[in-house]
Amino acid sequence: MKLLKILLLAAAVAAFVSVPAWADQGVVFLAGLVIIETIFALSWNLLFGYTGLASFGHAAFFAMGAYLTGLALRTALGVPFLLLIVASGILGAVVAAIASLVLLRRTTGIHLAILTLALAEVLRIIISYSTTLGREDGLASIPRPSIDLGFVMLNLSHGTAYYLFLCAIGALLAGLLWVICSGPFGRTLVSIRQDPERAAFIGINVGRYRLLAFTLSGGAAAMSGALYAPWAQIVTPESAHWLHSTQPILASLLGGAYSFWGPLIGTVLFSIINYLTRGLVGASEIVIGTILLIIILAAPSGVAGLLKALGLRLSAGTTNEGKKQ
Numbered sequence: 001m002k003l004l005k006i007l008l009l010a011a012a013v014a015a016f017v018s019v020p021a022w023a024d025q026g027v028v029f030l031a032g033l034v035i036i037e038t039i040f041a042l043s044w045n046l047l048f049g050y051t052g053l054a055s056f057g058h059a060a061f062f063a064m065g066a067y068l069t070g071l072a073l074r075t076a077l078g079v080p081f082l083l084l085i086v087a088s089g090i091l092g093a094v095v096a097a098i099a100s101l102v103l104l105r106r107t108t109g110i111h112l113a114i115l116t117l118a119l120a121e122v123l124r125i126i127i128s129y130s131t132t133l134g135r136e137d138g139l140a141s142i143p144r145p146s147i148d149l150g151f152v153m154l155n156l157s158h159g160t161a162y163y164l165f166l167c168a169i170g171a172l173l174a175g176l177l178w179v180i181c182s183g184p185f186g187r188t189l190v191s192i193r194q195d196p197e198r199a200a201f202i203g204i205n206v207g208r209y210r211l212l213a214f215t216l217s218g219g220a221a222a223m224s225g226a227l228y229a230p231w232a233q234i235v236t237p238e239s240a241h242w243l244h245s246t247q248p249i250l251a252s253l254l255g256g257a258y259s260f261w262g263p264l265i266g267t268v269l270f271s272i273i274n275y276l277t278r279g280l281v282g283a284s285e286i287v288i289g290t291i292l293l294i295i296i297l298a299a300p301s302g303v304a305g306l307l308k309a310l311g312l313r314l315s316a317g318t319t320n321e322g323k324k325q
Contacts, residue, residue: 009261017167020160029231032163034271035170036228037247041255041263042177043220044248049257050186051213052193053104054113056245057120061092061218063240065225067127070139070235081145081156081230085169088226089219096218100211117242124240138236142229156230166227174264177220181260189213254295256302265303269295 019031040062047053065088072079079087103115128136144162147154156162180186192199192206200206229235238244247270248263255266273291277284299306 039224041248041251046217050189055116056113057116059244060120061221062225065222066229066235069226070229089223092222093219097215100214128237144230256304259304262304
Protein backbone atom coordinates (compact mmCIF):
# COMPACT_ATOMS: atom_id res chain seq x y z
CA MET A 1 0.00 0.00 0.00
CA LYS A 2 2.86 2.38 0.85
CA LEU A 3 4.58 1.50 -2.42
CA LEU A 4 1.38 2.33 -4.30
CA LYS A 5 1.16 5.72 -2.57
CA ILE A 6 4.78 6.49 -3.45
CA LEU A 7 4.20 5.52 -7.08
CA LEU A 8 1.04 7.65 -7.30
CA LEU A 9 2.83 10.61 -5.72
CA ALA A 10 5.78 10.24 -8.11
CA ALA A 11 3.34 10.07 -11.04
CA ALA A 12 1.62 13.26 -9.83
CA VAL A 13 4.96 15.10 -9.56
CA ALA A 14 6.00 13.90 -13.04
CA ALA A 15 2.64 15.01 -14.46
CA PHE A 16 3.01 18.52 -13.04
CA VAL A 17 6.61 18.85 -14.23
CA SER A 18 5.66 17.75 -17.74
CA VAL A 19 2.88 20.33 -18.19
CA PRO A 20 5.01 22.94 -20.07
CA ALA A 21 6.02 20.25 -22.58
CA TRP A 22 2.48 19.63 -23.87
CA ALA A 23 0.19 22.44 -22.68
CA ASP A 24 -0.27 26.05 -23.73
CA GLN A 25 0.61 28.98 -21.48
CA GLY A 26 -2.94 29.26 -20.14
CA VAL A 27 -2.91 25.69 -18.82
CA VAL A 28 0.61 26.16 -17.44
CA PHE A 29 -0.58 29.22 -15.53
CA LEU A 30 -3.53 27.28 -14.10
CA ALA A 31 -1.24 24.40 -13.13
CA GLY A 32 0.99 26.88 -11.27
CA LEU A 33 -2.05 28.20 -9.41
CA VAL A 34 -2.94 24.60 -8.46
CA ILE A 35 0.51 24.14 -6.90
CA ILE A 36 0.19 27.38 -4.93
CA GLU A 37 -3.38 26.68 -3.82
CA THR A 38 -2.37 23.16 -2.80
CA ILE A 39 0.21 24.53 -0.34
CA PHE A 40 -2.43 26.97 0.89
CA ALA A 41 -4.94 24.13 1.37
CA LEU A 42 -2.36 21.93 3.13
CA SER A 43 -1.64 24.78 5.54
CA TRP A 44 -5.35 25.16 6.34
CA ASN A 45 -5.80 21.42 6.79
CA LEU A 46 -3.00 21.38 9.36
CA LEU A 47 -5.47 23.29 11.51
CA PHE A 48 -8.73 21.55 10.66
CA GLY A 49 -7.83 18.00 9.65
CA TYR A 50 -5.18 17.50 12.32
CA THR A 51 -5.96 19.90 15.16
CA GLY A 52 -9.73 20.25 14.82
CA LEU A 53 -9.65 24.05 14.50
CA ALA A 54 -11.43 25.87 11.68
CA SER A 55 -10.33 29.19 10.23
CA PHE A 56 -12.66 31.06 7.88
CA GLY A 57 -10.16 33.88 7.36
CA HIS A 58 -7.03 31.99 6.38
CA ALA A 59 -6.64 34.12 3.25
CA ALA A 60 -5.32 36.89 5.50
CA PHE A 61 -2.02 35.05 5.93
CA PHE A 62 -1.88 34.33 2.19
CA ALA A 63 -2.33 38.04 1.48
CA MET A 64 0.42 39.01 3.95
CA GLY A 65 2.96 36.88 2.13
CA ALA A 66 1.76 38.01 -1.29
CA TYR A 67 1.88 41.72 -0.47
CA LEU A 68 5.24 41.53 1.33
CA THR A 69 6.87 39.75 -1.60
CA GLY A 70 5.08 41.77 -4.27
CA LEU A 71 6.01 45.09 -2.68
CA ALA A 72 9.65 44.06 -2.20
CA LEU A 73 10.00 42.88 -5.82
CA ARG A 74 8.13 45.85 -7.28
CA THR A 75 10.25 48.42 -5.43
CA ALA A 76 13.47 46.50 -6.25
CA LEU A 77 14.74 46.39 -2.67
CA GLY A 78 17.39 43.85 -3.66
CA VAL A 79 16.29 41.24 -1.11
CA PRO A 80 16.95 37.69 -2.40
CA PHE A 81 13.72 35.97 -3.43
CA LEU A 82 14.33 32.89 -1.27
CA LEU A 83 14.81 35.19 1.71
CA LEU A 84 11.52 36.91 0.85
CA ILE A 85 9.74 33.55 0.95
CA VAL A 86 11.24 32.82 4.36
CA ALA A 87 10.44 36.35 5.58
CA SER A 88 6.83 35.91 4.45
CA GLY A 89 6.62 32.66 6.39
CA ILE A 90 8.01 34.35 9.49
CA LEU A 91 5.55 37.25 9.15
CA GLY A 92 2.61 34.88 8.77
CA ALA A 93 3.80 32.75 11.69
CA VAL A 94 4.27 35.73 14.01
CA VAL A 95 0.86 37.23 13.18
CA ALA A 96 -0.78 33.81 13.54
CA ALA A 97 0.91 33.30 16.92
CA ILE A 98 -0.25 36.69 18.19
CA ALA A 99 -3.79 36.13 16.92
CA SER A 100 -3.97 32.62 18.40
CA LEU A 101 -2.68 33.83 21.77
CA VAL A 102 -5.74 36.08 21.92
CA LEU A 103 -8.33 33.91 20.17
CA LEU A 104 -7.54 30.42 21.47
CA ARG A 105 -7.64 31.55 25.08
CA ARG A 106 -11.27 32.56 24.70
CA THR A 107 -12.89 30.48 22.02
CA THR A 108 -12.72 27.50 19.67
CA GLY A 109 -15.09 25.92 17.18
CA ILE A 110 -17.42 28.06 15.10
CA HIS A 111 -16.72 31.16 17.19
CA LEU A 112 -13.00 30.91 16.36
CA ALA A 113 -13.85 30.48 12.68
CA ILE A 114 -16.04 33.60 12.64
CA LEU A 115 -13.45 35.69 14.47
CA THR A 116 -10.72 34.72 11.99
CA LEU A 117 -13.11 35.68 9.19
CA ALA A 118 -13.66 39.07 10.82
CA LEU A 119 -9.92 39.67 11.21
CA ALA A 120 -9.31 38.80 7.55
CA GLU A 121 -12.00 41.24 6.43
CA VAL A 122 -10.45 43.96 8.59
CA LEU A 123 -7.09 43.30 6.92
CA ARG A 124 -8.70 43.45 3.47
CA ILE A 125 -10.29 46.81 4.23
CA ILE A 126 -7.00 48.19 5.56
CA ILE A 127 -5.21 47.07 2.39
CA SER A 128 -7.90 48.62 0.17
CA TYR A 129 -7.29 52.02 1.82
CA SER A 130 -3.49 51.80 1.77
CA THR A 131 -1.83 53.97 -0.88
CA THR A 132 1.45 52.08 -0.52
CA LEU A 133 -0.30 48.79 -1.29
CA GLY A 134 -2.19 50.20 -4.26
CA ARG A 135 -5.62 50.54 -2.66
CA GLU A 136 -8.34 48.63 -4.56
CA ASP A 137 -6.12 48.29 -7.63
CA GLY A 138 -3.47 46.39 -5.71
CA LEU A 139 0.13 45.92 -6.80
CA ALA A 140 0.53 45.35 -10.53
CA SER A 141 3.53 44.67 -12.78
CA ILE A 142 5.32 42.60 -10.16
CA PRO A 143 8.53 41.33 -11.80
CA ARG A 144 9.58 37.72 -11.60
CA PRO A 145 12.89 37.36 -9.74
CA SER A 146 16.28 35.81 -10.34
CA ILE A 147 17.93 33.59 -7.76
CA ASP A 148 21.69 33.71 -7.24
CA LEU A 149 22.85 30.35 -5.88
CA GLY A 150 26.50 31.36 -5.95
CA PHE A 151 27.54 28.86 -8.59
CA VAL A 152 24.64 29.58 -10.95
CA MET A 153 22.07 32.32 -11.56
CA LEU A 154 18.49 31.12 -12.01
CA ASN A 155 16.51 33.55 -14.16
CA LEU A 156 12.83 33.01 -13.35
CA SER A 157 11.50 35.81 -15.54
CA HIS A 158 10.20 33.31 -18.11
CA GLY A 159 6.94 31.59 -17.24
CA THR A 160 8.28 28.06 -17.76
CA ALA A 161 11.32 28.68 -15.57
CA TYR A 162 9.20 30.04 -12.73
CA TYR A 163 6.73 27.19 -13.13
CA LEU A 164 9.48 24.59 -12.72
CA PHE A 165 10.67 26.54 -9.67
CA LEU A 166 7.11 26.34 -8.33
CA CYS A 167 7.16 22.56 -8.82
CA ALA A 168 10.42 22.27 -6.87
CA ILE A 169 9.56 24.63 -4.00
CA GLY A 170 5.99 23.30 -3.83
CA ALA A 171 7.28 19.73 -3.46
CA LEU A 172 9.72 20.91 -0.79
CA LEU A 173 7.06 22.74 1.25
CA ALA A 174 4.59 19.86 0.91
CA GLY A 175 7.32 17.45 2.00
CA LEU A 176 8.12 19.55 5.08
CA LEU A 177 4.45 19.71 6.04
CA TRP A 178 4.17 15.93 5.55
CA VAL A 179 7.15 15.33 7.86
CA ILE A 180 5.54 17.56 10.48
CA CYS A 181 2.11 15.93 10.19
CA SER A 182 3.29 12.31 10.00
CA GLY A 183 5.64 12.58 12.99
CA PRO A 184 4.99 12.70 16.75
CA PHE A 185 3.81 16.31 16.50
CA GLY A 186 1.13 15.41 13.97
CA ARG A 187 -0.03 12.39 15.97
CA THR A 188 -0.34 14.60 19.05
CA LEU A 189 -2.47 17.05 17.07
CA VAL A 190 -4.75 14.20 15.96
CA SER A 191 -5.22 13.09 19.57
CA ILE A 192 -6.18 16.66 20.47
CA ARG A 193 -8.67 16.78 17.60
CA GLN A 194 -10.26 13.49 18.65
CA ASP A 195 -10.58 14.26 22.36
CA PRO A 196 -8.92 17.41 23.78
CA GLU A 197 -10.05 16.62 27.34
CA ARG A 198 -8.47 13.17 27.32
CA ALA A 199 -5.34 14.59 25.70
CA ALA A 200 -5.05 17.13 28.50
CA PHE A 201 -5.68 14.36 31.07
CA ILE A 202 -2.68 12.32 29.86
CA GLY A 203 -0.40 15.35 30.12
CA ILE A 204 -0.53 16.99 26.68
CA ASN A 205 -0.42 20.77 26.79
CA VAL A 206 -3.40 21.29 24.49
CA GLY A 207 -3.13 25.07 24.39
CA ARG A 208 0.54 25.02 23.44
CA TYR A 209 0.06 22.49 20.65
CA ARG A 210 -2.88 24.43 19.23
CA LEU A 211 -0.76 27.58 19.32
CA LEU A 212 2.08 25.82 17.48
CA ALA A 213 -0.32 24.40 14.88
CA PHE A 214 -1.85 27.83 14.26
CA THR A 215 1.62 29.37 13.97
CA LEU A 216 2.88 26.78 11.48
CA SER A 217 -0.34 26.99 9.49
CA GLY A 218 -0.15 30.78 9.20
CA GLY A 219 3.50 30.63 8.17
CA ALA A 220 2.86 28.05 5.43
CA ALA A 221 -0.12 30.01 4.11
CA ALA A 222 1.98 33.19 3.91
CA MET A 223 4.70 31.32 1.99
CA SER A 224 2.13 30.18 -0.56
CA GLY A 225 1.16 33.84 -0.95
CA ALA A 226 4.81 34.75 -1.49
CA LEU A 227 4.97 32.25 -4.36
CA TYR A 228 1.74 33.63 -5.83
CA ALA A 229 2.81 37.28 -6.21
CA PRO A 230 5.50 36.79 -8.92
CA TRP A 231 3.47 34.08 -10.64
CA ALA A 232 0.32 36.19 -11.11
CA GLN A 233 2.40 39.41 -11.25
CA ILE A 234 -0.45 41.22 -9.52
CA VAL A 235 -1.83 41.16 -5.97
CA THR A 236 -5.16 42.75 -5.04
CA PRO A 237 -7.19 42.98 -1.82
CA GLU A 238 -9.27 40.07 -3.17
CA SER A 239 -6.45 37.76 -2.07
CA ALA A 240 -7.59 38.42 1.52
CA HIS A 241 -11.31 38.16 0.69
CA TRP A 242 -13.44 35.59 2.49
CA LEU A 243 -14.19 33.91 -0.85
CA HIS A 244 -10.50 33.07 -1.16
CA SER A 245 -10.62 31.60 2.34
CA THR A 246 -13.28 29.14 1.18
CA GLN A 247 -10.97 27.57 -1.42
CA PRO A 248 -8.79 25.56 1.00
CA ILE A 249 -11.92 24.59 2.95
CA LEU A 250 -13.61 23.27 -0.17
CA ALA A 251 -10.45 21.53 -1.40
CA SER A 252 -9.93 19.80 1.96
CA LEU A 253 -13.53 18.64 2.27
CA LEU A 254 -13.61 17.50 -1.35
CA GLY A 255 -10.32 15.63 -1.23
CA GLY A 256 -10.53 14.41 2.36
CA ALA A 257 -9.81 16.57 5.41
CA TYR A 258 -8.43 13.67 7.48
CA SER A 259 -5.93 12.65 4.82
CA PHE A 260 -2.74 14.66 4.39
CA TRP A 261 -2.91 14.47 0.58
CA GLY A 262 -6.67 15.08 0.52
CA PRO A 263 -6.28 18.86 -0.07
CA LEU A 264 -4.03 18.13 -3.06
CA ILE A 265 -6.66 15.82 -4.59
CA GLY A 266 -9.41 18.33 -3.84
CA THR A 267 -7.51 21.28 -5.33
CA VAL A 268 -6.77 19.37 -8.54
CA LEU A 269 -10.36 18.15 -8.89
CA PHE A 270 -11.85 21.57 -8.22
CA SER A 271 -9.50 23.18 -10.76
CA ILE A 272 -10.33 20.58 -13.42
CA ILE A 273 -14.08 20.99 -12.88
CA ASN A 274 -13.74 24.78 -12.95
CA TYR A 275 -11.67 24.63 -16.16
CA LEU A 276 -14.04 22.26 -17.98
CA THR A 277 -17.10 24.37 -17.11
CA ARG A 278 -15.53 27.75 -17.93
CA GLY A 279 -17.54 28.02 -21.14
CA LEU A 280 -20.92 27.68 -19.42
CA VAL A 281 -21.52 31.40 -19.00
CA GLY A 282 -24.08 32.08 -16.30
CA ALA A 283 -24.49 28.40 -15.41
CA SER A 284 -20.94 27.36 -14.48
CA GLU A 285 -21.49 28.04 -10.75
CA ILE A 286 -24.63 25.88 -10.73
CA VAL A 287 -22.89 23.04 -12.55
CA ILE A 288 -19.81 23.23 -10.32
CA GLY A 289 -21.94 23.32 -7.18
CA THR A 290 -24.01 20.34 -8.32
CA ILE A 291 -20.95 18.26 -9.20
CA LEU A 292 -19.25 19.06 -5.89
CA LEU A 293 -22.43 18.30 -3.96
CA ILE A 294 -22.73 14.89 -5.62
CA ILE A 295 -19.08 14.06 -4.89
CA ILE A 296 -19.31 15.13 -1.24
CA LEU A 297 -22.58 13.22 -0.71
CA ALA A 298 -21.14 10.11 -2.38
CA ALA A 299 -17.90 10.35 -0.39
CA PRO A 300 -18.45 12.09 2.99
CA SER A 301 -14.82 11.39 3.93
CA GLY A 302 -13.60 12.90 0.68
CA VAL A 303 -12.13 11.34 -2.42
CA ALA A 304 -9.04 10.24 -0.48
CA GLY A 305 -11.25 8.44 2.04
CA LEU A 306 -13.19 6.78 -0.78
CA LEU A 307 -9.97 5.61 -2.46
CA LYS A 308 -8.68 4.29 0.86
CA ALA A 309 -11.90 2.34 1.46
CA LEU A 310 -11.74 0.87 -2.06
CA GLY A 311 -8.11 -0.09 -1.51
CA LEU A 312 -8.92 -1.84 1.76
CA ARG A 313 -11.85 -3.66 0.15
CA LEU A 314 -9.68 -4.84 -2.74
CA SER A 315 -6.95 -5.89 -0.33
CA ALA A 316 -9.44 -7.82 1.80
CA GLY A 317 -10.88 -9.47 -1.30
CA THR A 318 -7.43 -10.55 -2.44
CA THR A 319 -6.66 -11.96 1.02
CA ASN A 320 -9.94 -13.93 1.12
CA GLU A 321 -9.29 -15.36 -2.34
CA GLY A 322 -5.85 -16.48 -1.16
CA LYS A 323 -7.32 -18.21 1.88
CA LYS A 324 -9.91 -20.05 -0.25
CA GLN A 325 -7.20 -21.36 -2.52
